[in-house]
Amino acid sequence: MDSWRSAPWVFWAFLLPGGLWLLLFFLVPLAMVWVLAFGERAGPVEIVITWTLDNYRQALEPIYLGLFWKSFWIAALATAICLVISFPVALAVSFAPARAKPLLLMLVILPFWTNLLIRTYAMIAVLRTKGYLNFGLEYLWTGAKALLTPIGLGELLGERFVPLSLLYNNTAVVFGIVYVYLPFMVLPLYATLERLDRSLIEASLDLGASQARTFRSVIVPLAWPGIVSGIILVFIPALGTFLISDLLGGPDSQLIGNVIERQFKAANNIPLGSALSFLLLYMTFLALALRAWLAGRRGYRG
Amino acid sequence: MSGIPIVRIEGLTKRFGEFAAVDAVSLEIPRNAFFALLGPSGCGKTTLLRMLAGFEQPSEGRILIDGEEMAGVPPNRRPVNMVFQSYAVFPHMTVAENVAYGLKVTGVPRPEIERRVGEALRMVRLSGFERRRPDQLSGGQKQRVALARALVKRPKLLLLDEPLSALDRKLREEMQLELVRLQHEVGITFVIVTHDQGEALSMATHVAVMNQGRVLQISDPRTLYEQPRSRFVADFIGQVNVFEARRVAAGDGELRLAVDGIGELALPDERPPEKVVAVAVRPEKMRVSAVPPEEGRVTIAGRVGQIAYFGDHSRVFVEARGRRLVCIRHNRSRREEPSFREGDPCYLSFRPEDAILLSS
Numbered sequence: 001m002d003s004w005r006s007a008p009w010v011f012w013a014f015l016l017p018g019g020l021w022l023l024l025f026f027l028v029p030l031a032m033v034w035v036l037a038f039g040e041r042a043g044p045v046e047i048v049i050t051w052t053l054d055n056y057r058q059a060l061e062p063i064y065l066g067l068f069w070k071s072f073w074i075a076a077l078a079t080a081i082c083l084v085i086s087f088p089v090a091l092a093v094s095f096a097p098a099r100a101k102p103l104l105l106m107l108v109i110l111p112f113w114t115n116l117l118i119r120t121y122a123m124i125a126v127l128r129t130k131g132y133l134n135f136g137l138e139y140l141w142t143g144a145k146a147l148l149t150p151i152g153l154g155e156l157l158g159e160r161f162v163p164l165s166l167l168y169n170n171t172a173v174v175f176g177i178v179y180v181y182l183p184f185m186v187l188p189l190y191a192t193l194e195r196l197d198r199s200l201i202e203a204s205l206d207l208g209a210s211q212a213r214t215f216r217s218v219i220v221p222l223a224w225p226g227i228v229s230g231i232i233l234v235f236i237p238a239l240g241t242f243l244i245s246d247l248l249g250g251p252d253s254q255l256i257g258n259v260i261e262r263q264f265k266a267a268n269n270i271p272l273g274s275a276l277s278f279l280l281l282y283m284t285f286l287a288l289a290l291r292a293w294l295a296g297r298r299g300y301r302g
Numbered sequence: 303m304s305g306i307p308i309v310r311i312e313g314l315t316k317r318f319g320e321f322a323a324v325d326a327v328s329l330e331i332p333r334n335a336f337f338a339l340l341g342p343s344g345c346g347k348t349t350l351l352r353m354l355a356g357f358e359q360p361s362e363g364r365i366l367i368d369g370e371e372m373a374g375v376p377p378n379r380r381p382v383n384m385v386f387q388s389y390a391v392f393p394h395m396t397v398a399e400n401v402a403y404g405l406k407v408t409g410v411p412r413p414e415i416e417r418r419v420g421e422a423l424r425m426v427r428l429s430g431f432e433r434r435r436p437d438q439l440s441g442g443q444k445q446r447v448a449l450a451r452a453l454v455k456r457p458k459l460l461l462l463d464e465p466l467s468a469l470d471r472k473l474r475e476e477m478q479l480e481l482v483r484l485q486h487e488v489g490i491t492f493v494i495v496t497h498d499q500g501e502a503l504s505m506a507t508h509v510a511v512m513n514q515g516r517v518l519q520i521s522d523p524r525t526l527y528e529q530p531r532s533r534f535v536a537d538f539i540g541q542v543n544v545f546e547a548r549r550v551a552a553g554d555g556e557l558r559l560a561v562d563g564i565g566e567l568a569l570p571d572e573r574p575p576e577k578v579v580a581v582a583v584r585p586e587k588m589r590v591s592a593v594p595p596e597e598g599r600v601t602i603a604g605r606v607g608q609i610a611y612f613g614d615h616s617r618v619f620v621e622a623r624g625r626r627l628v629c630i631r632h633n634r635s636r637r638e639e640p641s642f643r644e645g646d647p648c649y650l651s652f653r654p655e656d657a658i659l660l661s662s
Contacts, residue, residue, distance in 0.1 A: 202357055203390035203448075205377040207404030207455065217407070221394045 037274035047270060055275035064259065064276065068283065071256040074170065074245075075238035078177035082185040082234050083227065085178070090189035090226075091219075094196070108186050116180065120247045123176055127166040127248070134163040168250035176244040181237060185230040192226030193219070228291055236284050256280060306369050308333045308458060308491045309354065314363035316349050323349040325515035326363070331459075331493065331508070336485050338502035339495045341512035342538070347495045350512075351461050354493065355384045368458050383452035384461040387468070389444045391436045397423070397447050398432035404455045422454035425487065442473045449481075453488055462494040466501060478505050499539045503527065511535050527584075532662045536582045543588070543627045544660070547581045557659075563623050567600060569654050580660040587656040588629035590618050590642070591649050599651040602627070606646045618642065620650050 037055050039047040058064075093104045111119060126132045141161045148154050166172060200222065204214040220227070242257030249255075256276065263273030309331035316324040324346040331337045339347040352358040354365060356377035365372040367381060383404070392400050401422055405415045423429050426446040436444060445465060452460055465481075466474045482505050485492045496502050502509045503523040510520040511534075519526060519535050530536035533544060546562040561567045561581050595601055604622025618629045629650055642648060 197388060197390065199386040199388050199390035200392060202355075202377070203384070203386055203392070203451075204403070204407075205357075206355060206382075206384045207407065207451065208378045209403070209407040210378060213407050217403070218392060 033274045033277055036270055037278055039271040039274075041269065041271065044268070055271045056279075058272055059275040059279050064256070064279075067254065067256045067259055068279070071239055072283070074174055074255065075177070075235050075241075078174045078181070078238050079185075079231055079235045081174065081178045082182055083230065086182060086185040086189050086230065087223075090186050090193050093186075093190050094193040105187075105190070108183050108190075111179075112183065116243065119180065120176060120244060123172075123179060123248060124167060127172055127175070129163045129165060129167070131167070133166060137161070137164065167248060168253070170249065170253050172248040172250075173245045173253050173255070176248040177234075177238045177241060180244060181234040184233040184237075188226045188229035188233060189223060190226075192223045192229075196222055225295070228295055232288070232291055235287060239284065239287075240280055307331055308335075308368055309493070310366040310369075311350075312364050312366075314350070314353065314365065315361050316346070316353060316358060317361045322361075322515050324353070324360075327512075327515075327517050328363075329510060329517055329520060331491060333491060334489055335491055336482065336505055336507045337491065337493045338506035338509045339493065339512060340499060340502040340509055340538075341497065343497055345512040346515040347497075347512050348463060351384075351463055351493065351495045354459065355382055355461055356380050381458040382461060383455050383457040383459075384463065385445075385448045385452050385465050387464045389441075389448040389468075391439075391444045391447050391451075393436050395436075396432065397428065397434050397436070397439070400436070400447050401451045401454050404451060418454050419450075422450040425453065425484065426450045441468055442477065445469065445477065449484070453484070453490070456488075457490060460490050460492050462492060464495055464497070466496075467498075474501075481505060503539070511538060513538075528658070530582070530658060531660065533580060533582070533660050536658060536660060541585050541628055542582045542658075543585065545581045545583075547578055547659075549578050563625060564600060564602060567654065567657070569657055569659070577661050578659050579662060582658040582660055583652050583656060584658075585617065585628045586630040586632075588627070588650055588652050590620060590629045590631060591651070592642070592646070594649050595651040598653070600654055600657070601649050601651040603647070603649055606642045606644055606648050608644060609642060618648075620648060622650060 035049055036047060038051045038053070039049045040052055040054070042048045089108070093101060093108070096104055114122075124131070128134075138161045141157060145154055145157050148156065166175075196219070200218055201214055204218045205211070209217065240257045240260075241255060242261045245253050245255040245258055246261075260273050260276045260280070263269045263276065267273075307330040309329075311327055311329050314324055314327045315322055327346075327350065339350060341347045349358060353360055354367070354372075356372065356375060360373075372380065392403065395403065398419055401419045402415050405418060410418075419432075420429070423432065426449050428443065428446050428450065431439070431443065436447070439447065445468075448465075462481075466477050469477060478501060481492070481494075494502075494505065503526070506523060508520060509523055509526050511518045511526065513534055519531055521529070526535065527539055530539060536542045536544070545564055547559045547567070549557070550560050550566065551558040555570065557569045557578075559567045559569065559578060559581065564581075567581065589595065589599075590606075602620075602622045604620040604627070606618060607621040607626060608619040610617040610619070613633070615630050615632045618631055620627045620629060627650055
């Protein structure tokens, strides 16, 4: 068989469809947005490119910087929660019997089969004041009250059940991001843990390390590439999310994604939206650079 | 304490579902032994080793290490260390960090760690490699790191799971000698799992041959080779010519057997097993000659079937009475004499006392 080296046109032929796709639908629109960030509104729909820096100046005003910062910590918090939840899940799946693995992985991916919008609306049904979660809590409260009242401890639980306000606040937004992006954390973690040589874990135990020590000194350092991939895969989309904060968040839960969306739609300020988009993109680049730095420093180190 | 064996295994069974990987094994490993578990793949030897290390729980029976019951003792609390088949050297640590790991996790003070790590690396001849990373090491060097990492813990028992199988032949022979030297030096009992009979015979002081979850024979290497009790052991350890046989008469220090393909055979009756089902003769105990051999040898006439040349020796396959027998000729001289060609008539012979009596 001919190697692609001796027939380079084969290589280019295979590269062409994907390359064209990326060029037409990714790079060209991206360049358009980059240019629009230097434009001025000249009417309801016209935009004149004047190479002004006003849009960036406006985007760097404290109100927007505050939103960037808030989006950053909400995304960071959600990513951290994802990591803490996903690690045991990924570990359990990678240690599960070979026959159970495809099923368990399917359960992790299953929510993807439903539209994001529908899933997020379902979260509303769960979290709202008269939602399933509060309903379940009330049920438990009633039971506990019935048990405690005869022994005189009924007052501890208060007069009536007070439903928790779980929806339309920042907690709900973090909850929603964790719920939606969890598989993006589980899958890369699973991929690295699956490839981890079991005898390394056994060697650590054999040498006298406890399970916890083995986890800290062997499993986590060796799973580091998967941890970094998972963080990137969750953090970046979480940073720009607008649907989840729109549906689950309260009036003070606006994230930078919502503002950008509004500039492109309701506010009809496409130049400002473009400038904000690119600021977000630069933040993402910064995160990726941080990742490269971390991978170089921590990769395969204890 | 030195009176009791370092390992005592009683009625040990390990079942995976219906299948018994280890089936009612009882054995003792003496202190300071170099103990080999030898058998074909799937015979249960690795499962047995992993039960000693604590990675598998016995279905039945018990293990005592230095007189202490091991049931319920997790791997990290056992006075046992293991060298893994894949070496399992931590790829994210340097050589020194790898060797120090087992001491660090058990809270050995830092100066002592440094001293013992240096000592262990010297012992496996890896001084100067402290700061290397595993991906900069050859297979043989990784193996030495794994050895140093286990020995630095000063275990009562060092377990080695097919430690040499990934090395090329020259290096393997070198490491065999090295392991024996190390075992003498540290005075720790070694238990090695191998499917290579040469490895077991050349290194071990005791060899246990396993098949289908059972231990068939435990002996020193010479006894195992020269006095195997069963057909399986005789055949697994080296090559062998087997003749079906049955006892005709015994007495007067003589055992008379009717042997298929040979006829009646009178053997010195030193150690008659209860029953004799076959007689076996090792190829190097056979002699092939162009003329009938002198009196006193058991002789089988045949024709040369095939000659395989190995340099230091040749294997001569002889067709005799419808069967194929094998004989080893050591090429002691640069001139082969007499020279045989395929199809030449020849005589195979052996001394009666070189016949092995097999009881199963």
